[in-house]
Amino acid sequence: MHTPQLNKQRQQLKVLIENKVTFAADNSELSIYDTYQNAQKVALHSKELLFCAMLSGKKVMHVESCQYHKAFLPHESFVLAPEQGVLIDFEQASLSAPTTCLAIEISTDKITQVANALNIEQRFASDDLFAYTPQLVHSQHNSQTQQLLARMVHLFSEPDEQRGYLIDLSLNELITRLLQQQSRDLLLKNGNNSQFKTPVNNALQYIEEHLNEALDIERLCKIACMSRSKFYQQFKLAFGTSPALWQQQLRLKKAYSKLLQGRTVSQACYELGFNCPSHFSRLFKHAYGVPPASIAKKSH
Incomplete structure (x- = not known):
């Protein structure tokens, strides 16, 4: 996940722990975090939903509100609910091999908009099958999600006449994937519930x-x-x-x-x-x- 603008900004190293490069858009913000030395209990918090994906290295995530303490690795997604905080341990970070993570902050209004649109189309269950549940999500993501994230890095970081429109389309897809996962888990978990x-x-x-x-x-x-x-x-x-x-x-x-x-x-x-x-x-x-x-x- 490299683009000229992203690479240029990442080279402007300001701090060794969670050096942040950010690109903003309507209803969202994409950031790349690079960490170049081992550290413990580094705090991360967002007022909105935060979709994270590991690009390289390893983190250990500690979410005290739900007693969650697990490793976060490449090809995995880690989604924090609005106002949910996490403490992060960096066990393998160095100047030659930094730990790198992608984070996309998405507004609650945008998530609700996508959920409402999906509920109009679906005929599987109740009218509110698609509704964001504010809880921690940590899972392996598939190749389609990996490709989507790579495309979003390019859209956010590079200039384009249709940048806003294309970012909105990609956000719709990412939110849809999250809601589909939650609706599937909801149906399977409550299969015996009338x-x-x-x-x-x-x-x-x-x-x-x-x-x-x-x-x-x-x-x-x-x-x-x-x-x-x-x-x-x-x-x-x-x-x-x-x-x-x-x-x-x-x-x-x-x-x-x-x-x-x-x-x-x-x-x-x-x-x-x-x-x-x-x-x-x-x-x-x-x-x-x-x-x-x-x-x-x-x-x-």
Whole structure:
């Protein structure tokens, strides 16, 4: 994630801990933070939602309000709710290998605007399926989100006649991805709650409970009480992906956990319905940026 303007400003080093370069736009602000020496308990706080992504190095995040203490690594997203603070430890930062993080501050009004637009289109659940929940989010993000963030760095940092318009489009996409993740987690978590008990939620639970089986679209359409075309259209709107790719993401996420628990690459592969370890390894590396064998080594 390099642009001429960004590189020029990052070279103007002012401090060694959290050296900040910022680019502002309507409803948002993008910043790049570089840290060049080890440090502990460095505070970060924002009045608005703060979407963070690690670019290089490692941080350990401490959020006392929810007793959260975990490492933050590249290819991961860390989203702080408005007014939520975090204390950060830098364990691997140096002048030759700085720890670098991207942070995008987004106004609450903009998030509400996107949520309202999505709720007009969706037919999956209640009218307020898409509503931002102000809570900590820490997860691996996929290649599409990684590409979106790279595009946003370019849009914010480089001059363009359509800069404001294009930034707004990219913000809509980033907020949509966050809301889709939260709505999906909400439906899965509350599957047995009558308020959230919908035919579509039943379909989601079926996928979750049969990860090692081939996807049966006809069965899912019957469970959701929708035609094939309607099911695909609404699924894409609500969760930002197709049923098959969503199942794949769930499989890979489960595989990541199994590898950390001591499973071999082959065991994780076949237990989750993949037919070829080499194909599984390619998908895994594309999703997480590292081969599954390197995750398996961490458990030993």
